[in-house]
Amino acid sequence: MSRFVVALIVTLMVPALARADRRSFGYTYEYATLPEGATEVEIWHTQARDTWHSDTPERFEEKIEIEYGVTDRYDVSMYTVFAEAAGGGADENLHLDAVRMENRYRFADRGEWPVDTIAYLELAKDFGASIYEIEAKAIVSRDFDKLLVAANAIGEVAFGNNVPHRDLSLGWSVGASYEITPKFRLGVETWGASEDNEDGNGRTLRAAVGPAISLAPTSKFWVAGTAGFGVASTFESDDFSGAAFSARIVMGLAM
Numbered sequence: 001m002s003r004f005v006v007a008l009i010v011t012l013m014v015p016a017l018a019r020a021d022r023r024s025f026g027y028t029y030e031y032a033t034l035p036e037g038a039t040e041v042e043i044w045h046t047q048a049r050d051t052w053h054s055d056t057p058e059r060f061e062e063k064i065e066i067e068y069g070v071t072d073r074y075d076v077s078m079y080t081v082f083a084e085a086a087g088g089g090a091d092e093n094l095h096l097d098a099v100r101m102e103n104r105y106r107f108a109d110r111g112e113w114p115v116d117t118i119a120y121l122e123l124a125k126d127f128g129a130s131i132y133e134i135e136a137k138a139i140v141s142r143d144f145d146k147l148l149v150a151a152n153a154i155g156e157v158a159f160g161n162n163v164p165h166r167d168l169s170l171g172w173s174v175g176a177s178y179e180i181t182p183k184f185r186l187g188v189e190t191w192g193a194s195e196d197n198e199d200g201n202g203r204t205l206r207a208a209v210g211p212a213i214s215l216a217p218t219s220k221f222w223v224a225g226t227a228g229f230g231v232a233s234t235f236e237s238d239d240f241s242g243a244a245f246s247a248r249i250v251m252g253l254a255m
Contacts (some may be wrong), residue, residue: 021067021075024214026226026248027191028175030150031116031141033104034069039255041066042077048246050206060084061097077102100124104139115140120152130161146179154193169195175212185214189226207231208246220254 021034021042034040044063049056060083067077083097106118120137134157141150151174158167170193177187192207210228227247 021252021254022214022216022222023224023250023252024148024177024185024187025150025173025175025189025212026224026250028150028173028189029104029118029120029137029139029152030148031106031110031118031139033073033106033118034067034075036069036072038069039067040252041255042250042252044248044250046246046248048244050244057085057087060086060094062094065102067102073107074103074105076104096127098124098126098133100133111143115142126160126162131158131163132160133158148175148177148179148185148187150175150177165196167196169193171195177212177214183216187212187214189228191228192230206244208244221252223249223251225249 021032021040024030042063042065044061044065046061046063047058048061049058062082063079065077065079067075069075079098079100079102080096081098081100082094083092084094085092101123103121104118106116107113108116110116118137118139120135120139122133122135122137124133124135125131126133136155138153139150140152141148152172154169154171154173156169156171171191172193173189173191175187175189177185179185188209189212190207190209192205194203194205196203208228208230210226212224212226214222214224216222225248228245230244230246
């Protein structure tokens with residue numbers, strides 16, 4: 001039995017002593033940071049394909065994140081990212097893809113501002129290539145009794161010797177989640193991005209929407225997931241590539 005499974009079983013059997021950074025969505029960040037001195041381990045599973053055409057590869061991404069609360073309003077985390085692609089001419093085994101560092105800062109306690117706001121900054125280095133990425137998010141949310149509404153505005157730029165052209169991505173994610181019980185939330189979210197094509201000619205818009213579910217058996221463990229369908233379109237040719245699919249499951253364990 002793996003150490004992670006053992007730790008998970010023990011955690012579920014022990015009374016909670018710390019608040020986990022629970023998520024309600026797979027793609028949309030909410031208004032939350034870890035308390036000062038708290039540590040959490042998160043595991044992310046993402047599977048996606050841009051179209052259902054036979055020449056489109058299926059992608060798999062696995063992230064392992066360690067998150068730490070520096071203060072009650074500021075936390076940092078480190079991601080190790082593994083990726084794999086198969087089908088559609090792609091034959092890429094599971095490999096170390098990148099290392100990422102995330103910073104989140106919330107400006108006030110929940111409910112003090114008309115809209116709760118977090119600033120997010122992520123720095124990344126791709127493995128085995130001179131590719132660096134900077135991603136920024138403006139995270140806003142608002143509680144309406146048991147209904148949570150959250151939105152993210154996202155900008156990402158890539159640079160380095162192995163980036164042949166300016167690579168700018170502008171994206172969004174928006175979610176609404178309703179608390180059925182304190183341990184179970186049900187919602188919906190939409191997300192997408194406009195990004196440069198690999199050859200530097202033109203841009204592609206991808207968008208998806210789907211249901212979101214969140215479970216929190218204890219205050220130290222939670223799991224959230226989203227599955228969505230969408231479309232991809234190339235601006236210049238107005239060519240819709242067809243339906244796209246993406247699914248993500250995130251698990252968090254407070255230590």
